[in-house]
Amino acid sequence: MRYNIVTLQEKPELAEQILLLNRAAWPKFLLHANTLHWNSLYTTFTEFQLVLCDLYGNVIAVGHTIPLVWDGNPASLPMNFDDLLERAIICHQRGHNATTLSALGAVVAPSHRRQGLSGAILREMIKLATQRRLNDLIAPVRPTMKDQYPLIPIERYVEWKRPDGSPFDFWLRVHWRLGGVQLQVAPEAMRVQGSVAEWEEWTGMEFPESGRYVVPGALQPVSIDRDKDCGLYCDPNVWVRHPISKIDTGNPNTQAER
Numbered sequence: 001m002r003y004n005i006v007t008l009q010e011k012p013e014l015a016e017q018i019l020l021l022n023r024a025a026w027p028k029f030l031l032h033a034n035t036l037h038w039n040s041l042y043t044t045f046t047e048f049q050l051v052l053c054d055l056y057g058n059v060i061a062v063g064h065t066i067p068l069v070w071d072g073n074p075a076s077l078p079m080n081f082d083d084l085l086e087r088a089i090i091c092h093q094r095g096h097n098a099t100t101l102s103a104l105g106a107v108v109a110p111s112h113r114r115q116g117l118s119g120a121i122l123r124e125m126i127k128l129a130t131q132r133r134l135n136d137l138i139a140p141v142r143p144t145m146k147d148q149y150p151l152i153p154i155e156r157y158v159e160w161k162r163p164d165g166s167p168f169d170f171w172l173r174v175h176w177r178l179g180g181v182q183l184q185v186a187p188e189a190m191r192v193q194g195s196v197a198e199w200e201e202w203t204g205m206e207f208p209e210s211g212r213y214v215v216p217g218a219l220q221p222v223s224i225d226r227d228k229d230c231g232l233y234c235d236p237n238v239w240v241r242h243p244i245s246k247i248d249t250g251n252p253n254t255q256a257e258r
């Protein structure tokens with residue numbers, strides 16, 4: 001598919017389209033996650049927001065990324081999105097040299113899905129990290145198909161494989177094909193907390209008693225506590241690392257490419 005790639009810095013007028021694309025892409029409850037500094041993507045970090053446009057200039061996909069300092073040790077990966085954004089902001093404010101680019105999310109417009117654009121976004125992210133001479137692209141990957149298996153622990157789910165050895169989850173598979181290596185699970189990458197009424201509004205469901213509920217779009221159950229009037233959900237992700245220096249020198253994973 002033909003597309004033009006621009007950054008939000010080059011085309012700030014695309015911000016509204018990007019916001020709309022994001023709003024429509026995620027389950028409603030996830031838009032209420034505690035990602036305090038998300039807005040900085042549209043202000044401080046516009047040069048790291050990759051936008052794929054069709055030939056008429058309409059946004060067809062977006063890749064959100066942010067640069068930060070990471071020492072390459074899995075033990076010092078950010079705990080969650082808030083931590084990740086905060087580290088990037090500190091790195092920017094103190095004028096430190098970033099070592100790493102982190103993906104924050106990729107969205108393809110519904111009209112352009114199933115045409116290979118997710119891989120294109122990821123390749124553009126890798127290209128950006130390469131151009132900036134960063135060591136790695138890392139990503140807290142949300143295994144998209146896990147909402148169909150909410151009762152399976154994330155640690156087990158991310159190990160599921162297809163007969164050819166590729167990851168079972170298609171979004172993990174896209175990363176894997178481009179050289180991504182799974183590092184570790186981030187069990188609480190995003191946290192969503194709200195009142196029972198808010199959860200009922202976000203999900204269109206009712207929660208008559210306290211307990212754990214399977215909710216459409218959630219990767220694991222949502223805990224409802226009616227006594228405390230509180231619903232809590234943690235979005236589990238898995239950290240994937242794309243070592244930039246190895247991208248051009250051949251990647252054994254690509255041998256399984258179809």
Ligand SMILES: CC(C)(COP(=O)(O)OP(=O)(O)OC[C@H]1O[C@@H](n2cnc3c(N)ncnc32)[C@H](O)[C@@H]1OP(=O)(O)O)[C@@H](O)C(=O)NCCC(=O)NCCS
Nearest residue numbers: 025105106107108113114115116117118119142144170173
């Ligand atoms: C996830 C998403 C980015 C995929 O984009 P896409 O451009 O439609 O995906 P592609 O066409 O590149 O397909 C890549 C692979 O996923 C598979 N795939 C894509 N959508 C699928 C679906 N809904 N169900 C099952 N498989 C799917 C494709 O068949 C392909 O599989 P393959 O590895 O066997 O070839 C897109 O669905 C999206 O924007 N979703 C909402 C936001 C989101 O969940 N982003 C990912 C987490 S950050």
